[in-house]
Amino acid sequence: MYKTLIYEKKDDIGILTVNRPDKLNAISNELTSELSSLLDELEKDDKLRVLIITGSGDKAFVAGADIQELVDRDARMGRRVSRERQEIFSRIENLPVPVIAAVNGYALGGGLELALACNVRVCTEKAQFGAPEVKLGIIPGDGGTQRLPRLVGLGRAMEMILTGDFIDAQEAYRIGLVNKVVPPEELMNAAMELAQKIASRPPLAVRYAKEAVNRSQEGDKASGFALESYLHALTCTTEDKKEGVAAFLEKRKGKFKGK
Ligand code: COA
Numbered sequence: 001m002y003k004t005l006i007y008e009k010k011d012d013i014g015i016l017t018v019n020r021p022d023k024l025n026a027i028s029n030e031l032t033s034e035l036s037s038l039l040d041e042l043e044k045d046d047k048l049r050v051l052i053i054t055g056s057g058d059k060a061f062v063a064g065a066d067i068q069e070l071v072d073r074d075a076r077m078g079r080r081v082s083r084e085r086q087e088i089f090s091r092i093e094n095l096p097v098p099v100i101a102a103v104n105g106y107a108l109g110g111g112l113e114l115a116l117a118c119n120v121r122v123c124t125e126k127a128q129f130g131a132p133e134v135k136l137g138i139i140p141g142d143g144g145t146q147r148l149p150r151l152v153g154l155g156r157a158m159e160m161i162l163t164g165d166f167i168d169a170q171e172a173y174r175i176g177l178v179n180k181v182v183p184p185e186e187l188m189n190a191a192m193e194l195a196q197k198i199a200s201r202p203p204l205a206v207r208y209a210k211e212a213v214n215r216s217q218e219g220d221k222a223s224g225f226a227l228e229s230y231l232h233a234l235t236c237t238t239e240d241k242k243e244g245v246a247a248f249l250e251k252r253k254g255k256f257k258g259k
Contacts, residue, residue: 004031012049013195019056024063027110039091049199052191054102064109082141089117089143102191103127113142123169124184130166150217202240203258
């Protein structure tokens with residue numbers, strides 16, 4: 001049982017709701033530690049196919065780090081908290097299954113960084129995105145300075161991080177920060193639809209595809225190509241590959257086992 005998170009499963013799709021609505025789901029130390037424990041569980045769940053992350057209430061996805069806890073954060077604590085959260089967000093990014101952020105409102109600071117650690121983002125028309133850390137006299141510490149430019153380009157990331165200004169859902173869509181914008185009442189359906197589509201694909205192919213695409217953001221292209229070809233070769237050994245190819249040639253729908 002978690003105090004700051006709600007985790008439920010609908011068939012093979014997990015839904016994680018960040019649950020501190022009275023603080024706009026701000027990330028506290030307690031929340032970080034609960035998230036780490038939940039990830040221990042999720043990393044071992046072989047039945048899980050896709051994870052959706054959203055925020056509680058209709059106002060915020062996550063409005064950043066808990067600013068109350070920033071009061072006592074000195075350099076030593078800043079380094080520790082930043083490394084801890086970078087690691088946790090990287091575990092989300094590299095979870096064996098795809099992770100979809102369903103952004104239901106403000107995604108600010110650490111909330112933007114959490115959304116960036118997810119593999120795909122959908123949001124409501126009311127969502128707003130921003131990196132307001134600089135206004136508090138600090139800089140992002142949970143991976144934002146590295147993930148944001150990779151996703152939206154250097155210039156746009158610089159502008160967001162240097163000004164701290166928020167952008168709305170349409171602008172986020174325009175610059176490629178989110179994949180889809182929907183009315184608020186349709187958000188979870190849209191996230192679910194995407195999750196179910198991915199969950200219907202051969203699980204091992206999905207897993208290795210995610211790993212190969214994630215690698216494109218790190219290191220050089222030659223080692224990315226090498227990893228891609230090894231993972232491609234690995235998928236060629238699976239029963240699902242035999243089934244997928246046969247199903248296409250026999251003009252029928254494939255039945256996949258994750259083997
Ligand atoms: N940390 C702690 N508490 C937060 C918070 C945060 N990051 N963001 C919001 N809250 C709290 C507010 O203090 C308020 O609590 P209270 O009711 O006990 O006073 C409650 O959540 C509601 O927020 P409020 O500011 O009243 O809502 P609003 O609609 O006027 O403004 C925001 C919404 C998101 C624009 C505004 O809350 C905000 O700017 N939050 C901080 C964002 C930020 O700088 N994040 C980066 C931190 S590194």
